[in-house]
Amino acid sequence: MSCKKIFLIAPPFSGHLHPLLGIGMRLREIADVTVLSTPGAAASCELPFQSILAQHEKAVWAIAEPGKEVKSNPLLLYRQLKANIALMGDLTAELDARFAAEQPDLVIADFTVPVAGISALQHGIPWWTTLASPCVFEAPDGPPAYFGGQLPAQTTWQRVRHAVLRQATHAFKRAMGLLFRRELSAIGFPGIYRADRSEAVYSPQRILALGIPEIEFPRSYPAHFEFVGSVLHTPHDDSPAPEFADDGRPHVLITLGTHLPHAKAALAETMRGIAARQAGIVFHFTHGRVMEGPLRHEGNFHEHDHVSYARHLPRYAAVIHHAGAGILNHCLRHGIPSVVIPQDYDQFDNAARLVAFGLALRAKGNADIEETLLRVLGDAEMKARCVAMSTVHARQDGAEAVMRLVAAL
Template identity: 40%
Template structure:
């Protein structure tokens, strides 16, 4: 976090960081908050559901007034895949916009009552924060765990199924069309919801220079390494500060490691609940092909009642990535930014099984850099992943020697 500390403007003393309550967004903000709290007065602003984790991180938490948690959970964990399905994206956007309007009003009232900070750092999923900051003349920065989501004038566009760098003129033309498609879709959605969005103070989707108004024009904290991303012309506001990794302590059973056996962690993160039962069945079939190995499938929910055990497969409520990822021989994950960087940090080999959102873009980058194997072919490929797992582990053993 030294790169983050170097960016803080002189004279700042109080910093507010904002994030929704989901681990993939809240945990990076907590990591930054912990680093900043050693030098500044730090508050983490979120929803009531996030407060226990904020306090467990040793930080001051503030729940913005309003009923957000139940609706946010329904939006973030729908019972279907979203991917790039236009109708489903439309429904999600429609539900989220109303919440953001209420959130912006409540945030403004909180700052009127409690005073404004010297700097605001907000997760990219809260674009209305920028307009509230403008009202109070407070500097606003954006935190971006997935820089691949950022639109740029060139380079590989995100949210298009995990595209790789173009190899020829034809592929460059195709990717140019994809960039236009993404921008056109966003413009269409913005126009459809223009009346609903207007109360937030956001009146345009793009600034005159073509940059997205949802992100800070002054500083975008890219929680990645530039060498990991595909080449592109980044906006001047982008600053790569490295991944922000932290998991608040949670009281759950310790993963059951068995002496003398290889262990595989399987995770879909804290979302994708609609798909976890099907993945559990697929992993059970995979585990049968490797009876001397032990598989741990984390449900990503520490509130789950107990550990389920079937032969050499354990279904666990929660696995602390900070503490346990380095103990596994291999990881099968969905391509979420958090688990991806935990595996890279611990040098754990990974099979990447992307399902939704930016996960395909992360899978593409891992495969391109030789840091993981992109598991294509859906659930059946997961069931039949035995040869790939063997190759991953054998390759790791050779490298360690």
């Protein structure tokens, strides 16, 4: 069949939305593409756009930014899931109406919007899932995710511990499924796991892992799980370019992405102190979105609302970041070494992979950043590994791979 109409569905958060926008920009060469997200996402979208959950945008952001670290805290995870499920009934009703009216040929949805896929299947529409952080996928072996960045097991004790942690994850998800069984049933969700033990939040037809296997630990995946490569899409913006000194000093970018507002103020204060002691380095701190308060430019420390990774990242000697999937892949593509300081969610697992493959060093906390950064800047072997990995990374274009898969339908 020829795929003529495709819906792309994602939350408004850049790490989830931007890869789908990049896929959509490529797919529009062969298909009629429409993006569905909350109204705030429209500003960054250059494709036909339809808003969803228009009355709940603040609630959507509140789920992603609870104001404190969630990590693997079961109570905070429960609260997030409860808030999420509260919105799913409205979203399911909206999507059912749109699918019935427009009947797309394919729905590609971010893994955080599984009800989009469930609704699509009920309308007889194929559903594919995008997954920007392959490390969070629940596999039957290998290091489990969300436990502080587990490394591959080397001893019997480590293998036993990993098995226990995997079972704990499985049990927690099943418990949440039982606790919310009425709500999930009301929106047509079949339960946390299907009969074949696969997770219902992922498509049973195709899971598009937007990353490269060369930085993943050995694990087993189902046949419909495919590494297609990352999608480094950055929407056009008019933010002013940062100033780069031409006096030979290295420039360092500091970013915690678009989330984590509770952590940014403390990190900015730490970096001001480091900049005062390290006059031979120029520091650019980006808040990831427009700030309400004033920005400060003091000597070699510059604050910015936003620094475009696509336009400016190649000019940095190193990046201090939270190991989010977006900045992680941009650094890999440009061969830039990193200091990683994970804060929450999948970031600890991403950081573990970067460090294990010699592409970054992890700071144990803000107090450890300065020493770690100096080590990274002075490590020529790490820089060489990053440059070599950039060649591997550039060979795997996620948007191009998805276009080929769609064309083959």
